[in-house]
Amino acid sequence: MNIISIILIAVSLSMDAFSLALVYGTQGINNKDKMILSTIVGIYHFLMPIIGLLIGTIIIKKISFNPQIIVGIILCLIALEMIGSNIKNKEEKILLTIPGFFLFGLSVSMDSLTTGIAFPAITNNYFIVSLIFALISFSATFFGLNIGNAINIKYGKVSTIIGGIILFILGITYFL
Numbered sequence: 644m645n646i647i648s649i650i651l652i653a654v655s656l657s658m659d660a661f662s663l664a665l666v667y668g669t670q671g672i673n674n675k676d677k678m679i680l681s682t683i684v685g686i687y688h689f690l691m692p693i694i695g696l697l698i699g700t701i702i703i704k705k706i707s708f709n710p711q712i713i714v715g716i717i718l719c720l721i722a723l724e725m726i727g728s729n730i731k732n733k734e735e736k737i738l739l740t741i742p743g744f745f746l747f748g749l750s751v752s753m754d755s756l757t758t759g760i761a762f763p764a765i766t767n768n769y770f771i772v773s774l775i776f777a778l779i780s781f782s783a784t785f786f787g788l789n790i791g792n793a794i795n796i797k798y799g800k801v802s803t804i805i806g807g808i809i810l811f812i813l814g815i816t817y818f819l
Contacts, residue, residue: 677792
């Protein structure tokens with residue numbers, strides 16, 4: 644498969660990270676945390692396809708589960724916390740902590756896990772493809788966080804509540 648196709652796959656895998664980063668950005672996340680979160684997402688998008696390649700086929704053969712349900716649950720919980728903390732004017736938000744960042748990274752990289760299962764059909768250079776996935780997802784997350792932050796500056800708390808509602812709806816769609 645040529646490099647253009649691999650980049651297009653990487654961009655498509657990064658779209659959920661970008662869209663959720665838009666919502667996260669409305670939380671008023673600082674520059675240091677933007678870098679940390681983007682790096683975590685990049686690392687997940689590097690590791691998950693390799694994990695998918697190594698053990699994904701065994702898991703799918705042995706255990707029948709739908710990773711979309713897990714993603715839906717995580718997104719709904721993040722959305723409820725986001726809305727709740729904004730309504731209560733809570734200063735410390737779980738979303739803006741390292742465990743929250745790891746949850747975010749996991750939720751947006753589940754599709755990379757399943758893509759890793761298909762790696763043998765895509766390429767035999769797994770490391771380079773995973774690196775491309777990581778760099779593009781890092782960039783998409785960072786870009787989304789910055790746009791979301793700009794929206795937050797302009798529209799304030801309303802943007803966070805609307806973002807939480809959108810995130811909850813996205814979470815529900817994963818169930819469907």
